[in-house]
Amino acid sequence: MTVNEKAGCFLSDQAQVCFYPSWCKSCGNCVAFCPRQALGADRWGHPFM
Template identity: 55%
Template sequence: MKPGQKPPPPKRTKAPPAPRGSLKSAGRVRSSERAAPGPRSSTRKARIQAPTRQLQVYKAWCKKCGLCIAFCPSGALAGDAEGYPCWAKAASCTNCGLCELRCPDFAIEVFDSEEEDRAAPV
């Protein structure tokens, strides 16, 4: 090598595969271990047939602050004419529960219509 000349870059070699059972191979699945192709799972069908969401607002407790509406990630909630939360797009509700968690007065509840019957809103 001549003075002032850069040394050549080191040769890159492929790293050896991680041993089976190590953390680096934890997410890898061999093609022989994968599920055989077959009929699609019924997840999509179950999702389409999901129960209808019901919204219970306890108006005696609700102070119309709008936190439930603001924290709804899917935009399923809106305010009605009086300012109480109501469905804007019930079908887009993911049942995440953020509206219930963020309500400081515990005045809102979302549940599946297949669950037990609830008392009528106050």
């Protein structure tokens, strides 16, 4: 899988998790529905890994 340089990516032994900060609306959906629970949100709703 190729990854866009603007994507925030995390590599582990089991999976690759990516999100695109430029697409973020700080809605929290990515954090709520992340199947691996790899994302969290800061106090402003921006996701982080």
